[in-house]
Amino acid sequence: MSTTAATRPTAPSARTGAVTATVRSTRAELLRLRAWPAVWITLGAWLALSLMFGYLFTYLSYTTGDPGFADEGTTREQQLAELLPTAVPDVFLQGMPMFGGALMMVLGALVAGSGYGWGTWKTVFSQGVRRGPAVVGSALALSAFVVATLLVTLAFDLGVSLVITASEGHDVVLPSTGAVVESLGVGFLVLETWALVGFALGTLARGPALSVGLGLVWALVVENLLRGVGQLLGWVEALTEVLPGTAAGSLVGALVGAGEGDGTPGVLDTVPATRAALTLVAYVVVALVLSAALVRRRDVS
Amino acid sequence: MDDMAPTVASTDNLTRVYGDRVAVDRVTMTVRRGEVYGFLGPNGAGKTTTLRMLLGLVRPTSGSAYATSPVGALIEGPGFFPYLSGRANLRTLARHRGFDDAEVERVLERVDLASRADDRFKGYSLGMKQRLGVAAALLGDPELVVLDEPTNGLDPAGMADMRALVVDLARGGQTVLLSSHLLAEVQEICDRVAIIHEGRLLHEGSVAELRGGVSLRVRAAPEDEALAVAMRLAGDDGVARTPDGALQLALRPERAPRVVRDLVAAGVDVHEVTAVERSLEDVFFEMTTHHVTSPTDPSSHHTTEEVPA
Numbered sequence: 001m002s003t004t005a006a007t008r009p010t011a012p013s014a015r016t017g018a019v020t021a022t023v024r025s026t027r028a029e030l031l032r033l034r035a036w037p038a039v040w041i042t043l044g045a046w047l048a049l050s051l052m053f054g055y056l057f058t059y060l061s062y063t064t065g066d067p068g069f070a071d072e073g074t075t076r077e078q079q080l081a082e083l084l085p086t087a088v089p090d091v092f093l094q095g096m097p098m099f100g101g102a103l104m105m106v107l108g109a110l111v112a113g114s115g116y117g118w119g120t121w122k123t124v125f126s127q128g129v130r131r132g133p134a135v136v137g138s139a140l141a142l143s144a145f146v147v148a149t150l151l152v153t154l155a156f157d158l159g160v161s162l163v164i165t166a167s168e169g170h171d172v173v174l175p176s177t178g179a180v181v182e183s184l185g186v187g188f189l190v191l192e193t194w195a196l197v198g199f200a201l202g203t204l205a206r207g208p209a210l211s212v213g214l215g216l217v218w219a220l221v222v223e224n225l226l227r228g229v230g231q232l233l234g235w236v237e238a239l240t241e242v243l244p245g246t247a248a249g250s251l252v253g254a255l256v257g258a259g260e261g262d263g264t265p266g267v268l269d270t271v272p273a274t275r276a277a278l279t280l281v282a283y284v285v286v287a288l289v290l291s292a293a294l295v296r297r298r299d300v301s
Numbered sequence: 302m303d304d305m306a307p308t309v310a311s312t313d314n315l316t317r318v319y320g321d322r323v324a325v326d327r328v329t330m331t332v333r334r335g336e337v338y339g340f341l342g343p344n345g346a347g348k349t350t351t352l353r354m355l356l357g358l359v360r361p362t363s364g365s366a367y368a369t370s371p372v373g374a375l376i377e378g379p380g381f382f383p384y385l386s387g388r389a390n391l392r393t394l395a396r397h398r399g400f401d402d403a404e405v406e407r408v409l410e411r412v413d414l415a416s417r418a419d420d421r422f423k424g425y426s427l428g429m430k431q432r433l434g435v436a437a438a439l440l441g442d443p444e445l446v447v448l449d450e451p452t453n454g455l456d457p458a459g460m461a462d463m464r465a466l467v468v469d470l471a472r473g474g475q476t477v478l479l480s481s482h483l484l485a486e487v488q489e490i491c492d493r494v495a496i497i498h499e500g501r502l503l504h505e506g507s508v509a510e511l512r513g514g515v516s517l518r519v520r521a522a523p524e525d526e527a528l529a530v531a532m533r534l535a536g537d538d539g540v541a542r543t544p545d546g547a548l549q550l551a552l553r554p555e556r557a558p559r560v561v562r563d564l565v566a567a568g569v570d571v572h573e574v575t576a577v578e579r580s581l582e583d584v585f586f587e588m589t590t591h592h593v594t595s596p597t598d599p600s601s602h603h604t605t606e607e608v609p610a
Contacts, residue, residue, distance in 0.1 A: 020399070028396035032382055035389060119380020123437060126356055126374040126447075129397045137397075300358040 021130050025137025026144075033111070033141050042107045043149055047156055049099045053264075054091040055160050058082050080168065085161045086175050089183035090256040092157050096187055097249040098220070098266030101194035104146060105215045108198025111142050112291065113208030122300050135295045139199055139288055146191045150184055186255055186277075190248040193280045194219070196287035197244060203291040219245060227270075241271050247279035306333040309445045309476045310355055314364035317350050324350045326500040327364065332478050334444070337471045339491035339508075340480040341581075343589055347500040348480045349377050352449055355478075374447035379434030383423035387414060387433045390422055394437050408436040413462060427454030435466070446470060449480045464490055488512075488581035498589045512579050517550040517557055518543075519564070520573040527569045534560060549577065 033039050060066070062079040074082075081087060115121040115138075124134055165172055201211035223245040230237035240246050249268035254276065256267060271279070310332040317325040325347040332338045342348045353359040355366045356374055381390040391405040409415040412432040417425070425433065431454050438446050448467070452460045460483070467477050467490050481487050487494060488508055495505040504511060521527035524546055531540045531548050539551035550560065554576035564571050 024399050025397050028393045031389070031396055032385060032393045035385055036382075037384060114382075118382060119378070120382055121380075122358065122376065123380040123434075124394065124397055125358055126376050127394060127398060127437065127440065128370060128372055128443075134397065299360060300353075 018130070018133055021133035022137050022140070025129065025134045026140045027137075029111075029138045029141035030144060033145060038110055039107065039145060042103050043152065046100055046103050046149065047153065049103075050092075050095055050153055050157060051160060053095055053099070054157060055083060055164070059164060080170075083161060083164045083168075084170065084173070085158060085165060086173050088154070088157050088161050089175050089179040091161075092154055093183050093187055093190075093252045093256055094264045094267060096190045096266075097245065097252050097268075100187075100191055101245070101248055101266070102216060102219045104149075104191045104195040105198035105201070105219060106212050107145070108142055108195040108200075109202035109205075109211035109215055110198075110208045111138060111202065112199045113202030113205060113211050116202075116206040117208055121295075125300050131296045132292055135203075135292045136288070139196060139291065142195050142199060143192060146188065146195050149191065150187050153187075154180070154184065182255065186251055189277060189280045189284075190252060193244055193248060193283045193287075196284050196291075200287040200291045200294075203294050242279055244280065244283050246270050247276040247283070251276040251280065306335055308332065308367075309334045309369040310367060310447075310478060312351065312355065312364065312366045315351060315354055315361055315366050316363045317347075317354060317359065318362045323500050325354070325361075325497075328497065328500075328502045329364075330495045330502060330505050332445070332476060333493075334476050335471065335474055336492040337467060337477045337479060337490050339487035339494035340478060340497070341482075341484065341487060341494055341585055342480075342497035344482075346497045346589075348497055349449055351497065352376055352447055352478070352480060356447065368447075369445050371441055371443040372445045372447065373438035373440060373443035374449075375431075375434040375438045375451055376447070376449045378450075378453070379430045379437070381422045381430070381433060381437075384421060386419045386421055387425065387429070387436075388418035390433065391418075391436060391440065395440055398441060400441055404440060408439045411439055412436045412466070428456060428459050431455060432459075435463070439470075442475070445476045445478065447478045447480075450482065451479070452481065452483060452486065460486070484580070484582040484585050494581070496585060496588055503588050508581060511584055512581060513551075513584070515554055515576050515578045517552050517554060517560060518547050518573070518575045518577045519550060519560065519571070520545075520547045521564055521569045521571045523569065524548075526567055527564060530563050530567050530569060531560070534563060547573070 058079050061074075062076055062083065065076070082091060115124075121134075125131060162172065198211065198215055201215050202208055205211040205214070223240070223243050226236060226240050226243065227246065230240045245266065246268060249266045250271045251273055253267045253269045254273035256264075308331050312328050312330050315325055315328045316323070328347070328351055340348055340352070350359060351366075352374070353376060354361050355368050356372065356376065357366075357368075358376070381387075382393070385393065388405060388409065391408065392402060395402070395405050406415070409418050412435050414429065414432045414436060417429060422430070422433065431451060435448065435451055438448065451467075452463050455463060464486055467479060470477050471490075471492075479487065479491065491508055493505070493507050494511060496503045496511075519527065519531065524542075527548060528540065528542070531550050534556070535550040535552050541549040543549055550556075552560065557574050557576070561571055561574060
């Protein structure tokens with residue numbers, strides 16, 4: 001290994017292939033992520049929010065007849081339909097543009113940023129581990145957690161829905177495989193985007209605190225304010241159409257229906273589904289490339 | 302140490318500038334296979350920055366650095382996941398590098414941490430954290446082990462264990478680059494040393510060469526006449542006056558009878574003649590206080606200027 005002023009610093013052992021090194025780093029990151037309480041707290045918080053906003057309020061409105069718990073103007077039959085298994089693919093997605101995305105962004109920022117705060121990136125790179133594969137491995141492990149979150153959420157929602165179906169004495173009609181796969185795909189794109197944006201923020205800030213704070217303010221406040229201002233200023237509106245929150249909300253809105261999504265925060269009908277999906281893919285790619293480039297080029301202190 | 306042994310780490314005019322501050326200034330040094338190389342310097346001298354550049358953690362402003370592969374390192378304190386046990390932390394690191402769990406157990410035994418390996422890292426004492434950091438550096442039996450202040454936080458027994466470990470590594474054929482403030486420790490276990498101060502390398506060579514052998518300490522009166530005799534015997538550059546009024550002569554102890562005879566013949570009363578062996582600590586403080594370059598350099602401390610006793 002050698003370093004010079006003219007060349008980028010490289011880790012000492014650069015003999016193993018990039019793919020092998022990436023697989024090793026992914027396994028290493030999975031090992032530490034699955035033992036990290038922050039990961040399980042994030043998953044628990046997301047499931048609690050899914051239960052609360054996806055089923056609890058609607059069920060309370062349905063059983064008590066109090067319309068204050070549900071979307072304005074929905075009938076009891078519509079409320080029940082939202083609680084049955086056939087609605088799971090839609091209910092599963094509705095909370096993702098805002099709450100799910102924000103939680104994944106926090107997790108992504110923690111995964112990348114904590115390595116600087118605790119000095120673990122320094123320890124890893126001091127032992128000759130290559131930077132690029134290590135970062136990509138960490139992002140892949142995060143992506144694996146996103147997939148696991150989607151599957152657990154789907155199973156959880158389906159379980160809750162089946163319990164409600166049984167308690168109401170209805171026949172069980174499962175959603176179509178196509179609808180489930182479509183929801184999983186959209187859900188993955190939305191959560192992956194936010195997770196990797198958080199990962200890039202954590203890398204950029206070289207710590208978890210600032211990146212989590214900035215990310216949350218952006219996702220929960222700034223984007224909504226910009227969308228409000230965009231109704232008055234054309235150029236701001238054009239800008240909001242390429243923001244990750246708008247793209248995520250529009251993609252989910254295209255699937256669950258703009259009308260049905262009216263009462264769900266973050267679910268929009270601002271841009272067409274294809275454009276929204278492409279925007280999210282672009283964010284995924286840019287976030288990953290930016291993170292890898294930053295880690296490869298910057299000093300590790 | 303074999304001067305012809307292959308180089309496992311080296312720097313060539315290595316420089317790092319942060320804004321207006323030159324942290325490392327044209328440092329050139331060579332670490333050879335199988336040696337224990339001490340890297341000494343006061344706080345802020347540029348030791349850790351140099352080691353970071355050597356390991357590729359920091360980009361040099363100019364110059365170059367080379368380190369063999371594989372390398373293991375503990376740099377400026379151990380960084381691990383606080384929620385994981387020591388064992389799980391090492392397993393994570395081992396996965397990154399493609400080692401199996403048996404390798405983790407081997408290094409845990411090596412640093413005597415196996416019995417506490419399942420405790421969480423955040424509950425470790427500073428000494429245990431240091432041991433875990435050293436264990437991480439030993440994963441895979443690297444050819445070069447870089448240890449930056451490995452005895453920080455260790456109790457005396459732990460320090461002795463760490464010294465024994467370093468010696469053992471060298472006996473096993475591994476090369477150790479050891480940065481330390483503990484000069485007695487370095488004197489005891491290092492083959493060669495480099496001294497860095499304010500970013501500049503003041504000296505690189507064997508410990509024996511640096512200490513400059515044994516000298517004579519003479520207390521006699523009147524001092525001016527004693528000084529004249531001493532300078533005639535040891536040369537102008539071979540005499541130093543210590544703050545307590547004694548003279549330090551760069552002469553071997555076998556010359557003591559001749560010194561005494563000449564002093565008495567000159568009418569000087571001789572109160573004390575002692576053979577003095579300078580410690581690495583003496584040399585280090587002289588160098589880093591007076592900015593001299595080496596004990597054999599004419600501009601070094603062997604002058605009639607006062608030096609610390």
